[in-house]
Amino acid sequence: MSPKLKLALVQSHLIWEDPEANRALFEEKIQTITEDVDLIILPEMFSTGFTMNPENIEAEEDRKTVEWMRKVAEQCNAALIGSIVFSEGKTYRNRLFFVDPNGNPKTYDKRHTFTLAGEDKVYEAGTSKLLLEYKGFKICPLICYDLRFPVWARNVENYDVLIYVANWPKPRIAAWDTLLKARAIENMAYCVGVNRIGVDGLGYEYSGHSAVYDTLGNQIAYSEKKEVLYTTLEKNDIDITRNKLKFLEDRDDFNLVK
Structure with missing residues (x-):
């Protein structure tokens, strides 16, 4: 039987620079999940909002949030994914954590820090992609502004699912919609985007x-309200499409030099 991956996309407001309150908020939302899911996806910087003042966050809060993710993943018997403010001494990173149902974490640091907001001056950029093997799927998780850079996301690893967690503002939401669909089409992969709603501490x-697109760019899930959005990805659908339309075999061969 072809593998299936059941997703829960948690679209929510965030409480500004308050990790404890956000952990409680998301725990309450996750407890409302009644379906049997394999992967729960939270937005970018889900414990604080998209803050450029990481020094306002107590140093131990990032570790507390990771431990919370481990606890929730084990309790739900599902993997949990989202990014947080993470400190290493005086260095800060916008770090994504993927925590499997056994509580084992893997990480990805945001490659493209958002210069328009000065993120590049506050957070250290990552240098490598993360490829995950989970439930018969190969997954590539990325963060928000990474969506604008197709070379970084290019499917040279034959991944099945591309995931973006984000704090993508309303004035540029048309770009979000368009680019998610484009990334699905050009990479012949499911593309999942989880964004927040509401107003942040900066107004x-x-x-x-939040949305999910299939390998041909068809939208199979979408929401503009506070809710948990469910969808199921099917490995067989990927295989059928790629065997019929062998577009990935014609992709350019390249190496990133920086």
């Missing part, structure tokens, strides 16, 4: 538009 508004 920026977010309108959600």
